[in-house]
Amino acid sequence: MNLGNWQLDSINGGTFSIDGGVAFGIVPRTLWGKIMPPDENNRVRLGANCVLARDGRHTLLIDAGYGSKYTALDRGFYELEKGNPVVDGLASLGVNPDDIDTVVLSHLHWDHAGGATQYNAQRTLVPTFPRARYVIGRIEWEDATSQVPELKTAYPMQNLTPLSDAGVVVLVEGNSEIVPGLRAMITGGHTRGHLALKFESGGQAALFIGDVCATSMHLHRMWNLSYDTYPLVTRRIKPRLLGEVADERAWVIWPHDVRTVAARLERHPQRGFEVVDRQSWL
Ligand SMILES: [Zn+2]
Known part of the structure; x- marks a missing residue:
């Protein structure tokens, strides 16, 4: 997709299966099961969609997928893809890990940050993108590295320590420009420090809503x-962000949709919003 000066490409950061109840929260299976029928183990298939963004000056990656650092048990449980999917996805577009100058992580859960680090040939954990700075929201980083019992399992340190050890972490405050034409916006909700990323160029806009x-x-x-x-924060902020996207005729880019990676939205009197201009891939 071209968006003013930006060329945006979807990158598969790895598909995976999770329990439908995890994917749809308080919604009863009788409702979500109709639009996303689960497998025999009640699991639904999600993507870990990343975005490669290039404007001739910068080569950025939004989110890094789940990566390669899993046990056989985890691999079976989530039905993970082999290798480090984001690296393979970039290679299919002729992009090497060395080419990435900035990695922006919407938040630090395994399916977004796991691919940002990997084992090298000496079995040492290192940043996957050796020349990149890793832009992370300050609050997210603080919560993830706090290792308090109520958050600890969501943030394995093997996804974080290799980045801080390499000195490549750049922490940003809630709302800040990452490069001209790309802005981070703190949403909270999913996590306290969760970021959405907004591309703007040539009078067009696209929101990676996370x-x-x-x-x-x-x-x-x-x-x-x-x-x-x-x-409660998600319930409050999501309609607001989707409303802005709809009113601006901007694109929304979804992180976990395996069929519709991006679309435009229209407001709908009963359903809130309606999807138009579906794009299966950027
Ligand atoms: Zn996620």
């Missing part, structure tokens, strides 16, 4: 991931 709205099936205020740490 896990505040995981897929095109999560437009309803109450349809949210059960991983949300602040569900």
